[in-house]
Amino acid sequence: MDFKDTLLMPKTDFEMRGNLGVREPLIQAKWAEMDLYKKVLEMNKDNEPFVLHDGPPYANNNIHIGHAFQKTLKDFVLRYQTMSGKYVPYIPGWDTHGLPIENEVTKKGVNRKELSRSEFRKICREYALSQVEVQKAQFKRLGILGDWDHPYLTLDKTFVADQIRVFGQMVENRLIYKGLKPIYWSPSSESALAEAEIEYHDKQSKSIYVAFDVVDEKFPNTKLLIWTTTPWTLPANLAVSAHPNLTYVLFESNGTNYICAKDLLEKLTSLLKFENVNIIKEFKGEALEYVQYKHPLFDRVSPVILGEHVTNEDGTGLVHTAPGHGVDDYMVGKKYKLDLLSPVDAQGHMTAEAFQYEGLFYEKANDAIIADLEAKGALLNLTVITHSYPHDWRTKKPVIFRATPQWFASVEMIREELLESVKTVKWNTVWGEVRLSNMLRDREDWVISRQRAWGVPIPAFYKEDGTPILDSNVINHVADIFEKHGSDVWYEWEPKDLLPEGYEFEGKLTKELDIMDVWFDSGTSYRVLERRGLPFPADLYLEGSDQYRGWFNSSLTTSIATKKIAPYKEIVSHGFVLDGQGRKMSKSLGNVIDPLAVMKEQGADVLRLWVASVDYEADVRISNDLMKQVSESYRKIRNTFRFMLGVVNDFNPETDYVGWSMRGQLNRIVTDKYYELASKTNEAYKNYNFAEVTRLVMPFIINELSAFYLDYTKDTLYCDDQNDFERRAIQSTIYDILLGLLAILTPIIPHTTSEAYSHLPYKAEEDIYLERMPVGGRMKEPKLQENYVHFVTLRDEVLKHLELARASKLIGKSLEAKVTINVTKEMMDALTYLQLTENLNKVLIVSKVNLILSNEFSVLVEKADGVLCERCWNIVDEVNGDKLCHRCEHVIGGRRWIF
Numbered sequence: 001m002d003f004k005d006t007l008l009m010p011k012t013d014f015e016m017r018g019n020l021g022v023r024e025p026l027i028q029a030k031w032a033e034m035d036l037y038k039k040v041l042e043m044n045k046d047n048e049p050f051v052l053h054d055g056p057p058y059a060n061n062n063i064h065i066g067h068a069f070q071k072t073l074k075d076f077v078l079r080y081q082t083m084s085g086k087y088v089p090y091i092p093g094w095d096t097h098g099l100p101i102e103n104e105v106t107k108k109g110v111n112r113k114e115l116s117r118s119e120f121r122k123i124c125r126e127y128a129l130s131q132v133e134v135q136k137a138q139f140k141r142l143g144i145l146g147d148w149d150h151p152y153l154t155l156d157k158t159f160v161a162d163q164i165r166v167f168g169q170m171v172e173n174r175l176i177y178k179g180l181k182p183i184y185w186s187p188s189s190e191s192a193l194a195e196a197e198i199e200y201h202d203k204q205s206k207s208i209y210v211a212f213d214v215v216d217e218k219f220p221n222t223k224l225l226i227w228t229t230t231p232w233t234l235p236a237n238l239a240v241s242a243h244p245n246l247t248y249v250l251f252e253s254n255g256t257n258y259i260c261a262k263d264l265l266e267k268l269t270s271l272l273k274f275e276n277v278n279i280i281k282e283f284k285g286e287a288l289e290y291v292q293y294k295h296p297l298f299d300r301v302s303p304v305i306l307g308e309h310v311t312n313e314d315g316t317g318l319v320h321t322a323p324g325h326g327v328d329d330y331m332v333g334k335k336y337k338l339d340l341l342s343p344v345d346a347q348g349h350m351t352a353e354a355f356q357y358e359g360l361f362y363e364k365a366n367d368a369i370i371a372d373l374e375a376k377g378a379l380l381n382l383t384v385i386t387h388s389y390p391h392d393w394r395t396k397k398p399v400i401f402r403a404t405p406q407w408f409a410s411v412e413m414i415r416e417e418l419l420e421s422v423k424t425v426k427w428n429t430v431w432g433e434v435r436l437s438n439m440l441r442d443r444e445d446w447v448i449s450r451q452r453a454w455g456v457p458i459p460a461f462y463k464e465d466g467t468p469i470l471d472s473n474v475i476n477h478v479a480d481i482f483e484k485h486g487s488d489v490w491y492e493w494e495p496k497d498l499l500p501e502g503y504e505f506e507g508k509l510t511k512e513l514d515i516m517d518v519w520f521d522s523g524t525s526y527r528v529l530e531r532r533g534l535p536f537p538a539d540l541y542l543e544g545s546d547q548y549r550g551w552f553n554s555s556l557t558t559s560i561a562t563k564k565i566a567p568y569k570e571i572v573s574h575g576f577v578l579d580g581q582g583r584k585m586s587k588s589l590g591n592v593i594d595p596l597a598v599m600k601e602q603g604a605d606v607l608r609l610w611v612a613s614v615d616y617e618a619d620v621r622i623s624n625d626l627m628k629q630v631s632e633s634y635r636k637i638r639n640t641f642r643f644m645l646g647v648v649n650d651f652n653p654e655t656d657y658v659g660w661s662m663r664g665q666l667n668r669i670v671t672d673k674y675y676e677l678a679s680k681t682n683e684a685y686k687n688y689n690f691a692e693v694t695r696l697v698m699p700f701i702i703n704e705l706s707a708f709y710l711d712y713t714k715d716t717l718y719c720d721d722q723n724d725f726e727r728r729a730i731q732s733t734i735y736d737i738l739l740g741l742l743a744i745l746t747p748i749i750p751h752t753t754s755e756a757y758s759h760l761p762y763k764a765e766e767d768i769y770l771e772r773m774p775v776g777g778r779m780k781e782p783k784l785q786e787n788y789v790h791f792v793t794l795r796d797e798v799l800k801h802l803e804l805a806r807a808s809k810l811i812g813k814s815l816e817a818k819v820t821i822n823v824t825k826e827m828m829d830a831l832t833y834l835q836l837t838e839n840l841n842k843v844l845i846v847s848k849v850n851l852i853l854s855n856e857f858s859v860l861v862e863k864a865d866g867v868l869c870e871r872c873w874n875i876v877d878e879v880n881g882d883k884l885c886h887r888c889e890h891v892i893g894g895r896r897w898i899f
Helices: 020-034 036-043 065-083 099-107 117-141 157-172 231-236 262-271 327-335 352-357 362-375 412-422 432-442 472-485 518-523 527-531 551-563 595-601 604-613 624-647 665-686 690-712 714-719 725-745 750-758 782-807 825-833 840-844 886-893
Strands: 176-186 191-193 198-214 222-228 239-242 247-253 256-261 278-284 292-294 301-306 318-321 379-392 400-409 541-544 570-574 817-823 848-853 858-863
Touching: 020 036, 020 117, 020 595, 020 604, 020 750, 065 117, 065 541, 065 570, 065 595, 065 604, 065 665, 099 117, 117 595, 157 176, 157 472, 157 518, 157 527, 157 551, 176 327, 198 231, 198 362, 222 231, 222 318, 231 352, 231 362, 239 327, 247 262, 256 262, 256 318, 301 327, 318 327, 352 362, 362 379, 400 551, 412 432, 412 551, 432 551, 518 551, 541 551, 595 604, 604 624, 604 690, 604 750, 624 690, 624 725, 624 750, 665 690, 665 725, 665 782, 690 714, 690 725, 690 840, 714 725, 714 886, 725 750, 782 817, 782 825, 782 840, 782 858, 817 825, 825 848, 840 848
Parallel strands: 222 256, 239 301, 541 570, 817 848
Antiparallel strands: 176 191, 176 400, 198 222, 198 292, 198 379, 239 318, 247 256, 247 278, 292 301, 817 858
C-alpha cells in the first residue's frame, strides 16, 4: 500500500526556479499598479523623516556596473529606513549639462557652427532628456523605488533658477570674482577644468636640463641650471625661482661657472657629466635675488626671484618660472609683479607671443624648442620620463596650465568655515574626514566658468570698457526670468530685456557667454530638498570615493558659502568596481560586466545580492565566476523560502499559532537565535554594513535552518497529525522566522521577498515592503542556549560517526542507524533541561538512540534492528499488518484516508 498521500507534504506555488529575468518585471509592474512607493510614504508620513539626497549621475548612454552598484547601495538604505518606520522620500536626479552631451550631439551629425547657441542648446536638451528616460528605465529595472515621475534634472527651469540664486548669494557675499590666473585647461575640450574634472594617468614627457646665461657682474661667465618636463612653457619664462634659505653653490667645470643647489650637485655632476668640478663658493638663495639672466631662446632679460615652493629634492634647486603656466609660478610672479604671459591658445597652439613657434601644437613645439636649445648650446641633457600627469576626465587627453580670464569662486575666504563644517559631519568611512579636509586645505579658488554652450549661463554683464557687472539684484531677476522662460533666453534676448525694470546703465552692455562648471550645477542640488518641502540638511550623501573632490566638495562649498552649514549630516562612500583580477573594466580588455545583461540572465536580485556581499568601502571585484557563487547563495535562500512556505501551507496564525513560551525547548532556541539575528542585522543596516547582513543571514539559513531545524522537523511536519500540538508549534516557529527573514532580506532581494510574501497563506499587508523590519532583541532564555551548546557538541560528534558509518557501507540513510551515546553528567543534565532524552532520535534523524551515563563522552553507530515503517521510514520494534508503526497507525486511524 502507498502511504504517500497520507503525508502532509509541503505545498506551495512559489517555484524553485527563480526565472528572475522574466519574473522581476512582472513583480515591478505589480508594485507600480499598487503604487507601492506612495503607499509606504503614506504609511509613514507622520513619522520621523530620513532624506538620502541622490547625487546625480550623468545622463549619457546606458548605465554601467558602477551605476548599478551605487544605486543599489542607496536602495538598501532607503528600504531599511522605510521598513524601520521612517518617512523616506527618494527623489532621483540627473546631471544633464556639459561637454559629453555636446560631443554626442555632434557625433550624430549636428554641425555646431551652423547653429545659433540657442538652437544647439535645444538639441542638447532633447538628447539629455532622451538619455534620462533610458537610464530611468534601467534604474527601475534594478528594483529601486522612488519618485521616478518627478526626478530633479539640472536642466529644469526651477533647478537652474535656484542655481542662479545661489550664485547671486555668493556674489552678495563677495565670493565670486573674475580673474586672470593659470588654471587647468583642456585643449581637447577647449575649456577650463576644475580639479574634480582632472584624472591622473602616466604620461611620457621629455625631461631637459638647460643652462641660462647670467648677465650680472656679480656672477661673470656663469650659467643657471634649470630642469623642466614641459619645454613648451620656456617661451613664457619670465623668471628663475630660488629658495631663500637653501644653500647654493657656484662651481666651475672645464672653464664655465654654474649655479645649483648644493644638495643636488653630486647628482647633477653625474647626470650632466661635469668634469673637473671645483666649488668656488657657497651662499644662501637670498643672495641670488634680482640677479639677471638672458632667456636662452629670445632677446629677453629676466630676474632671479625667491620662492618658498622651491625644493632640493629633485631638479637643480632653481625653478624655471612661467607665471602663465603654473600656480606656484603665478603666486610668486604676482609677488614680484611679473607679467602673466601665456602664449598658447584654446586649442593648444602657440600664439604670436611665442615668436618663431607660433602655430605649433604645444607638444610639437617641444621638439622645435629642444632643437633650438641644442643649436644654441643651452641644452645639457635630454631624457624621456614616465610620470603621473593630469588628464581631462572626459577626453582622457593631457591638460595644460594656461592663464586665461575666468570666473572664480573664492575658497580661500571660506576655507576655515569649510574645515570646521567637516568636523560636524558623521563619516562612516573612517578616512573620509581626513581626505576631504586635506583637499579643502590645499584647494585653490574654484574656477567655475567653462567655454561651452550647453550649460547654465553665468549671469554677468559687461560695460563697454569690459568691466563686469555683478549685482545680486540683477542676478536674482535673471533667475526669475529663467524660472519662467528657461535659460535659453540668455542667448535670445537683448541685455536690456534681462535687466530689472528701471535699472540704469550707461553705454552698451554685453553678456557673458561662458557657462557654469557642471560641478556648480550638481553642487547646488540640495536646493531641491527645500523646493520639495523636505528637511535640510540631508541625512545622508552616499557616493563613490571620487566625490571627495567632486560632489561632496562642491556641495559643501556652495552650502557653506550661502547657508553656513554642511548640506549633509552623514557621508558614506564606496570604491570602484573592478574585474575579477582587480583590473579596471574596459572594452579593449573584454572584461566589462554589463548590469543589464546580468539582470536579464540572472536577475536584479542576484546582482543586488552581490552588492550586499562585498566590502563596498574599498574597490570591489565582479566577474562571471563570482556571480555564479552569488547565484548559488541566492538558490539556497530561495529553496529555503520555498520549503518554509510549503510546510506552513495549512497553517492559520489566527487559530493555530502557538506562543513562544509553549513551543518546547528547541523551537524556543531557534526562535531565540532568530531574535538575535534580527537584532544584529538591524545594527548592521543602521551602520550601512550590508555585507555583515549577508554574513549573518547566510549561515543562519544554511546551518541553523536548512541543515538542522528544517531537516529534523520534517518527521513531525510530514508524519504527525495535522493539528498535533508539536506540529503547530513548529509551524508557528517557522512562520515567525519566515516572515522575519523576508523582511530582513527585503532591502537586498526585494523581488524575491515580495514574491515569497505573496505566497504566504496568511499575511497582513499587500507587500512585504509594508511590513516593519523586525528589531529582534536579547535572548529570552540564555540558559537554553547554554545547555544547547552541549547538544551541538553531541550532534556534531554523532554526525561525524554517521558519515563514517555511511562511508563504510554500514548504513545508507541515517534512519537505518542505531546510536549509542555515552554522555557525561553535564551533558545528560543539558539534554534533560532541553527535554531531549526521550525524542533524541527524532532530532538526530536516526531510528534509535541509547543514552548511557558515563565519565567520558563517546559515540557508537550500529545498524538499527527492527522493522521499517512504510510511512515514516523509521525502523521500529514492531509494525501492524499495514506495516505502520504505532505513531503512523494512530495518525491514519484518526483520519479518513482514501487509497
